[in-house]
Amino acid sequence: MSASHDQYALGRSPQEYARLARQAEIMKPMTERLFADAGIRAGMTVLDLGSGAGDVAMLLAEMVGPGGSVFGLDLDHGAMQHAQERAIAARFHNVKFVHSDFAHYHPDAPLDAIVGRLVLMYQADPAAALAKLRKHLRPGAVVAFLEPWFQPPPGPDSTLKTTVTCLVETLRRSGAHLDLGPRLHRVFEAAGLPLPKMRFEAIVDGRDDSPLYQYVADTMASLLPKALEYGVPGADKLDIPSIPDLIRAEMNAVGYAMFVAPMVCAWCRTPS
Ligand SMILES: C[S@@+](CC[C@H](N)C(=O)[O-])C[C@H]1O[C@@H](n2cnc3c(N)ncnc32)[C@H](O)[C@@H]1O
Numbered sequence: 101m102s103a104s105h106d107q108y109a110l111g112r113s114p115q116e117y118a119r120l121a122r123q124a125e126i127m128k129p130m131t132e133r134l135f136a137d138a139g140i141r142a143g144m145t146v147l148d149l150g151s152g153a154g155d156v157a158m159l160l161a162e163m164v165g166p167g168g169s170v171f172g173l174d175l176d177h178g179a180m181q182h183a184q185e186r187a188i189a190a191r192f193h194n195v196k197f198v199h200s201d202f203a204h205y206h207p208d209a210p211l212d213a214i215v216g217r218l219v220l221m222y223q224a225d226p227a228a229a230l231a232k233l234r235k236h237l238r239p240g241a242v243v244a245f246l247e248p249w250f251q252p253p254p255g256p257d258s259t260l261k262t263t264v265t266c267l268v269e270t271l272r273r274s275g276a277h278l279d280l281g282p283r284l285h286r287v288f289e290a291a292g293l294p295l296p297k298m299r300f301e302a303i304v305d306g307r308d309d310s311p312l313y314q315y316v317a318d319t320m321a322s323l324l325p326k327a328l329e330y331g332v333p334g335a336d337k338l339d340i341p342s343i344p345d346l347i348r349a350e351m352n353a354v355g356y357a358m359f360v361a362p363m364v365c366a367w368c369r370t371p372s
Pocket of ligand 1: 108110120124149150151152153154155156173174175176179200201202203216217218219222223
């Protein structure tokens with residue numbers, strides 16, 4: 101089990117699974133681009149690490165088609181039940197969710213790809229975790245990950261700054277690697293993989309009714325119990341329901357589009 105299991109700051113609740121599904125909609129385009137560029141193709145057998153509510157695995161299930169198969173792993177039993185129910189409701193017959201720490205997972209057959217989104221950042225030693233799984237890959241297999249580059253925002257005090265500072269500090273105190281994105285090439289190398297191609301992406305949305313305002317508030321809501329437990333400064337003063345409107349007004353006042361989730365995508369193929 102990863103050292104950070106007990107400290108996983110986002111919690112495990114129906115609200116958090118719903119937040120993951122909404123986050124997945126926001127991140128779907130960049131995730132799909134990564135998998136297409138990395139070489140995910142019809143017929144492949146793919147392992148998705150830390151599947152959560154199952155959205156990455158279901159996106160992969162579409163990409164590999166009926167001739168392929170996807171295994172989604174998570175150490176959260178409730179999440180895996182929820183994800184499997186969603187996959188059945190969406191009529192995906194090629195995806196299976198398994199309750200397992202990926203550190204202890206042994207697939208029945210060699211894999212064509214291992215992928216993950218926002219998951220290596222929660223491992224005590226991301227490279228060691230990936231190195232263990234590397235031996236299950238076929239020659240010429242795909243490895244592709246999206247991990248963040250979270251930073252407290254600069255600039256004058258604002259609701260956005262207070263909220264994101266609280267969010268980042270809570271994750272940092274939980275042991276998550278907040279700047280894993282720009283370090284992914286080192287993680288791949290240390291895991292014995294080729295140097296990956298890398299791309300930096302973020303989500304920017306100038307619509308007044310952008311879901312990004314609510315997304316920031318929802319993420320803080322999931323983190324709030326841990327923020328209070330850790331005594332993160334300012335957490336006890338946050339009024340979560342008011343956050344979306346306050347941030348929207350702040351962004352409008354400075355004429356900025358809302359932007360979130362600076363992420364680094366990294367991908368490689370193992371030698372064939
Ligand atoms: C932020 S969520 C991301 C979920 C999903 N990848 C997505 O992008 O929608 C991270 C997930 O990784 C899982 N996780 C973290 N470490 C894990 C491990 N060692 N083995 C299996 N699952 C793990 C957590 O339980 C959580 O559900």
